[in-house]
Amino acid sequence: MSERSSVTIDVHLNNQDPAAVREEIRAGLLATPRRLPTKYFYDDRGSELFEQICELPTYYPTRTEHALLTGVADDVMARTGADELVELGSGAATKTRVLLDAMARKRQLKFYVPFDVSEGIVRRVARELAEEYEGLQVHGVVGDFLAHLEHIPQGGRRLVVILGGTIGNLRPESAEAFLSSIERETAQGDFLLLGVQLITNVERLEAAYNDSAGLTAAFNKNMLLVLKSVVGAEFDPDAFDHVARFNHEEQRIEMRLRSVRPQVIPIPELALTLHLKDGEEILTEISAKYTRPQVEALLTRAGFTPVAWYADHEHLHGLALAQKH
Ligand SMILES: C[S@@+](CC[C@H](N)C(=O)[O-])C[C@H]1O[C@@H](n2cnc3c(N)ncnc32)[C@H](O)[C@@H]1O
Known part of the structure; x- marks a missing residue:
């Protein structure tokens, strides 16, 4: 008889x-x-x-990272032998399926840990993937992955993944502190796969954050509505314009x-x-x-040893695989 899937959800935000x-x-x-913290989007x-x-x-x-993952997922699983995937900032976990499929092909797929600040999406993704x-x-x-990492359940041979440019939303000092805290919470031999957006043509970058459909503007202004529910602030979204620019000095x-x-x-x-x-x-956001x-x-400053690097042919997106020794 086949094994049944199961779902457990822990909520730690209420402890804040x-x-x-x-x-x-x-x-x-x-x-x-x-400035305002990006997590309030x-x-x-x-x-x-x-x-x-x-x-x-x-x-x-997203498209670039999806295609890149599709090409390298089997290699990542062969190198790591992981049977547990821990995803920090998992969101809709769309690209995660590429990694889960590769684990399933190796008959190694046992555990998946989606970790996100948004409760609705964690519950949805958990239900969908268990099905x-x-x-x-x-x-x-x-x-909050900057505060609650110790709540990652203890598990098997773990591969921690951070996809979608999530690391780019952190200032350099926070990014390093975040990776160091992952290093502390993982076991010797565990792996980390880190997605990063690479420096490229400025027009292309700015176009990605200034869509004509106004979705990025709506996303940016959504923070004002979130702040209303978090601290009762009565912002009028129509009294603000969305602005997204490349900062050459900081490369973001x-x-x-x-x-x-x-x-x-x-x-x-x-x-x-x-x-x-x-x-x-x-x-509201740096990327x-x-x-x-x-x-x-x-990765090295955070205590990991880089073991592989993957990038698409246009060098738009990179994936760094590193191990804790
Ligand atoms: C840029 S999105 C990436 C989503 C997904 N990994 C992807 O590749 O499409 C960042 C994700 O991280 C989550 N997030 C942002 N700040 C967070 C925090 N401090 N703790 C936990 N999750 C956070 C957001 O809810 C969102 O799902």
Whole structure:
């Protein structure tokens, strides 16, 4: 008789200290320049919008990474022998199926751990994958991967994956701290597969974040609605423009919300009245682009040993495979 799939979901976001959440948002709004944490894009609507962005013709990163993974998944599984896939920032896990299929071909597929800040999408993905892959044990974790990594369940021969340019959303010091914390939470011999967007033509990059359908703009403004539910802030999305530009010095795309008029926004929960000037911007996302040497140096500083590098023929996207020794 065939083995049955199973689903377990742990939710850790409720453990967050509300005072710390308020302080994080307040400090960002008062910083110079003003900024907000990227994770607040992702409620259920934000995750859906991101899925739609991934299907846009101008948004090349998802297609490129999908094709790259398809070509290299068997090699990754042969090198790692993994029977457990832990995916940090798993989102809709569309590309994950390529890796799960490769594990299934090797008859090694046992566990999948989707880890994301968006509860709705973790629950959906867990249900879908348990149905699609017979015998798969899915253990979803809803949490902040910068704070709750110790809740990754103990498991088998693990391959931790971070796809979709998620690492690029972190500043260099946070990216290194994040990878170091993964190194601490994994066992000797475990592997990490890290997806990175590579430095390329600026027009192509900016086009990917300024689609004519307005989906990226809606995604950017969704953060204002999330902040309403998190701290009761009454932002008017129509009072902001979406801005996405390449920062040459930092080698990254920066997304901002630009106030279209002077605004006074009281936020009682933060004990703050926000005064925005006409044209003033709030930084909502960075999307850093890397080179292979930068990625390998980052992995090495975090304690991993790089073991393989894969890239598409246009050098738009890279996948670094590294091991904990
Ligand atoms: C750029 S998307 C990538 C999604 C998916 N891996 C892909 O390749 O399409 C980033 C994902 O990370 C999640 N995320 C962002 N910040 C997070 C955090 N601090 N903790 C956990 N998940 C986070 C988001 O909800 C989103 O699903």
